[in-house]
Amino acid sequence: MRDFSYLRATSADAARQAAALPGAMLLAGGTTLIDLAKCGVAAPDTLVDITHLKGLDKIEVNERGATIGALARMSHVADHAGIKSRFPAVSEALWQAASAQLRNMATIGGNLMQRTRCPYFRDPSNFPACNKREPGSGCSAIGGVTRGHAVLGASDACIAMYPGDLAVALVAFDATVHLGERKLLVDDFFLRPGATPDREHAIEPGEMITAVEIPGSAAARRSTYLKIRDRQSYEFAAASAAVGIEFEADGRTIRDLRVALGGVATKPWRARAVEDALKGKVLEPDAVRAASRLAVEGAVDHGANHYKIELAPRVVARAILKLGETV
């Protein structure tokens, strides 16, 4: 039997130190970590439980923006009045994720660290080849079941889709992740697989996410998260879009636009080409639809996931047009 030790961190520093040791992993809500341990993917020697740390679950929202503690629960953030009014896309991304039970357990820090749902990644006994799990072992997905795999940002080593929702909204609004003192853009926090798909986040051993900061903006205030999937609830996105928009005084000309995609790429995917094509233009359905196609520029499919290339631009266009309607 695989014994592991459990350690309840008493301070953030103690947690960092303990987690820096080889084989140690931070434990927050456990909804990813315990699951992966059961699948035989994660095998920590030490679990460093950070859920008792004080002060890391605060949610602060003001004109300048929002700061969300790493231990804030998904359900609390989704329900927070300030988040709902100033960052609707963030709230919507959260409540459309996972299930009510999971959202009550899961934390924002853990959410950013969730792993891919690639079925081959999650089944080591049947599929030993997985570069993300075992660098250099190959990729079982390529040539296999790829309906849920990425069409953007993939490499020859790995085509796994980034499954989360929240980070898509965070990337759209230039949020930063706080690793204690070190801060970096969420967009830079998530790495493309390249030749090292095992490395998904720009986080070093001994670092811990302490908070996420989202700058306030007019675009964030008029924003939405549109998530499309076969099942109405409790399913990862087939394609999703976090979109925010700011109009000029005329109420029609787009001053600022933010677009990020989920469910289609190896990381939360900012679609700047769509933003650039529409900024300064009058919001008009045909133009929006044409520009939205730029969201999947460079997309490559693996057969069964081809539909994502069709679907994603439609999701983007619908989200933009929906925000336009509420002018």
Added chain:
Amino acid sequence: MTVHTRHGDASDGALAQAVGGRLSRVDGPAKITGAAKYAVEQQLEGLAYAALVESTIASGKVRVIDTTQAEAAPGVLQVLTPDTIISLRSASDWFGTPPPDKPYCPLARDITFSGQHVAAVVAETFEQAVAAAALVKVSYDETPSIVDLSDAKAGDGIPVDAMTKEWGDAPAAFASAPVRICAAYNTPREYQAPMEPHGLIARWEGDHLTVWEPSQWLDGMARTYAEWFGLPFENVRLVSPYIGGGFGSKALALSHGAIAASAAKMLGRPVKLVMTRPQTFTGYGGRAATRQTVTIGAGHDGVIQSIVHRGVNETSIDGMWVEPLGSVTSIMYATPNFSSKQNVVRVNSVVPGAMRAPGENPSAFGIESAIDELAYQVGIDPLEIRLRNYAEQDPHARKAWSTRQLREAFAAGAERFGWARRTPEPRSMRDGNQLIGWGVAAGTYPVRRAYGEAIVRILADGSVEVESSSIDMGQGTYTILAQTAAETVGVPADDVVVKLGDSRFPRAGVTGGSRLAGVMTGAVHKAATSALDQLIGLAISDPRSPFHTLQANTLVVSNGRIGSPRGDGPEVSIAELLKSVGRDHIEATGDTMPANSTAEDRYKNYTTIAMALPHTEGNYSRHSWCAHFIEVRVDEDFGTVRVSRVVSALDSGRLYNPKLAESQWKGGIIMGIGQALLEEGVMDRRHGRIVNDNLADYLVPTNADIPDIEVISVGIPDLHSSALGGKGVGELAIVGVAPAIANAVFHATGKRVRDLPITLEKLI
């Protein structure tokens, strides 16, 4: 009659307690509070835990099983491989066909599917067993596998002659018909996905075996265990007080049961084995994947002249599963010419199994989609075309229907749904980006009749006890048997205790094919009647009885009190009467077997399905019927389908408890929505393995996917079908849901999807 399920109504009052009343589930509180103890929750002294090792290839041979590391792991008590497990005997199949005279080994050397059990580890704790199982190293000599029906190596399969149904000259009539349609319909592998996974605890005491295991058929499974281990049937006891969902998957003793019972015997300790969720997708069979071709020849008036139907279902390399695909095709519509044939194709899969309405379910997807296609071809309303081809008698058996309230179902459902307001053109109804479609389809399920027995005891305190080895997997056996005994004896249902799920109790056949309620209400009614007769007999004849001097020829029992029919004379409680005559209980056994049945007949009746009465026995053809009216909303950009309204009218004959029947109907409809839109075992064709073997990836509907469902009962008592007039409830309602949704999707989008499930990429 509309029978909405209301909450907080007063329907659990006195009237609810009789047969036909809306009594709430008597097992409900125990389940809600967690007091209900399921089979594998028994706490036993000295319990050891087993974990399975499964094949990771789909076809080939086990070369070596290296158990060194596993054996050295902490807590490990034994590692079972094909070489070390005790030898068992082959058991007969569920028809009772005598088994081949050769040993049976539940651990495989020859691999015919991915996920086959090849070894097992038993340890002191569950965690130790699981960890050690991962240390068992199995190497294989792999051979090419046949992945599924579409595999080039699969071929046309083996004809199943027993499935052939023909009359008239269907090909010729088709060739000369003015209107012809022909299409192929496919359903994928689907899984029962019960909430409670399969598992068991096996304990030996000498040559007596007790098995705590969720079971839809205690006596059938006990027989299999007895045959495997060469024991007299009486030496095996199956205990299954509650079942957390079966949907057909828990009717047979399966290889994991043989492994756990063998381990317990070898170890001399009780052993518990519970399947992991992924193992519930590979360790036993879900619904077989099917392919059907339906051709219909008709006149311009939509009247069918010929139906030619060809079906194929998957079976395993060395097992045989036939999913009767012509079952609905052959009875739903009147046609002078008909031909249906079926093949099975061997693929490298676990042998498929029963899943809610096996046969009827995929069969209805074919014919009920095809008739919709015909309706559009000839330009006739899909409801009208069904009425034009209404079968006034069973077209195959050529017998009168016992009852067929399908016309009433169409009428009631259409009225409530507002079908008359439907505009026939595809894409003609919309709400913004949502294309709206309305579809109709019919369903049916045969009335399967078998036998059961029960004991009814009237106890000293006046309460009544019922015992039967039948089971309750959520469908409500505890409740309706309490109602039956209560009404028959004349006591409140609250005073009846029903004991089920122990093979030591009087026997019952399989809880499958929607037969149990009809069978067991009959048996309990009979036993309760004779207990009541004894009670009244005592009251009249015993010199110590207060009624003795009355010289009455009968008495009545009502609300637990006994008195004269006219209300004159004394009135005492049952308890008082029993006390006065010095009896501590009265007991009667009742069964529904033919009068001259031998002990051998009984054994066969309860442990095989060979003796079940055909639904066309005698002068009648007996079936339940239903009509589903379904509205979908399809997003024109995204292809997502949401069911927004369901009205179903159903004929299950007399309902013993409408509340429970509605709940089962709704459950069937919900499962049908899952089948139509979500459920599919997704195959990695290189490995011959299902990759979505868990409940995050194998999608079943959530509450958010389910709209308000309105069910309308249009049944009338059918005494040709059962003693108390009911027909089957449990399986009926799933039949026809998937085609009703596919038809609604066509109406919404103009796209005919003939491959389930209807996922978004099929519509964008």
